[in-house]
Amino acid sequence: MSQTIYRNGEYVPEEKAAISPFDRGLLYGDGLFETLRCYEGKFFRLDRHIERLRGGLKRLEIPLALETADFAAVLRELVKQNNVASGVARIVVTRGVAEFGLLGKHAQDPMALGTCWAQPAPDPKRYETGIRCVVANERLSAAAHGLKSLNYIVQILARREANVADADDAILLNSHGHVAEGSAGNIFLVCDREVVTPALQPEILAGITRATVLEIAHAEKLPVVERVVHQNDLFHAEEVFLTSSVAEILPVTRIGSHWVHLGQPGPVTREMIRAYRALVQREAK
Ligand SMILES: Cc1ncc(COP(=O)(O)O)c(C=O)c1O
Secondary structure, three states, rough: OOEEEEOOEEEEEHHOOOOOOEEEHHHHOEEEEEEEEEOOOOEHHHHHHHHHHEEEEEEEOOOOOOOHHHHHHHHHHHHHHOOOEEEEEEEEEEEEEOOOOOOOOOOOOOOEEEEEOOOOOOOHHHHOOOOEEEEEEEOHHHHHOOOOEEOOOOHHHHHHHHHHHOOOOOEEEEEOOOEEEEOEEEEEEEEEEEEEEEEOOOOOOOOOOHHHHHHHHHHHOOOOOEEEOOOHHHOOEEEEEEOOOEEEEEEEEOOOOOOOOHHHOHHHHHHHHHHHHHHHHHHHO
């Protein structure tokens, strides 16, 4: 069934939500996006997603006039119009159409799109058994600038590498060979009972879920370290998990042929899954 899409101030049926073939989002990936999970029509920490998007737009000097509150209003309207309970929402903003060339001179209005579709929550079995990852040959570059940009080629290639290896996801290294993140989520390890995650750097997206996990760890008085994570750490960790708004906290129980925590989600991961869901229950609005 055709979805209702938000497109620069209007709600239109999917087939009428046309975008110019000269849109720079399409031509160069010159734009940003946010993905959120929809919980019974509500969102968790929507304000933080909007804040991140606005920060990125400022960095790219994309002059979108929409006020913060408007993004929230757009998503709520999309939930209503598409009759979504459990689902996923996405906001995409591109620089729009401009003069030929990389600079994007004389850009017309930015293009803002909003979508929200029904989608069942991820399979609960994945949280019970954990997922299998590979360490991808593809490397992340600092050119990502920590932005949630429309350039996901490296992540797509990494996920395709994982697929060929019959794994669910890929762990990506940065150009120094240090662990950076998953193809669509941040990574955490439990090493010597400490919760460890790679320190933020241009290759890594400052995930909203990552920040929430750090907040939970602090609240529960678990020791937390943000530092350089070596590839070797992955194979000595007691536990490994990935975090993202859509998947929440996903245990990694196998990396290549190595079993993590004997192939079972560990106690810290289980506690994070529980505490995160409790926060969502309390705060989603
Ligand atoms: C590359 C990448 N890193 C991290 C994340 C996690 O971000 P968040 O927790 O804000 O959803 C995502 C989410 O899609 C992602 O694509």
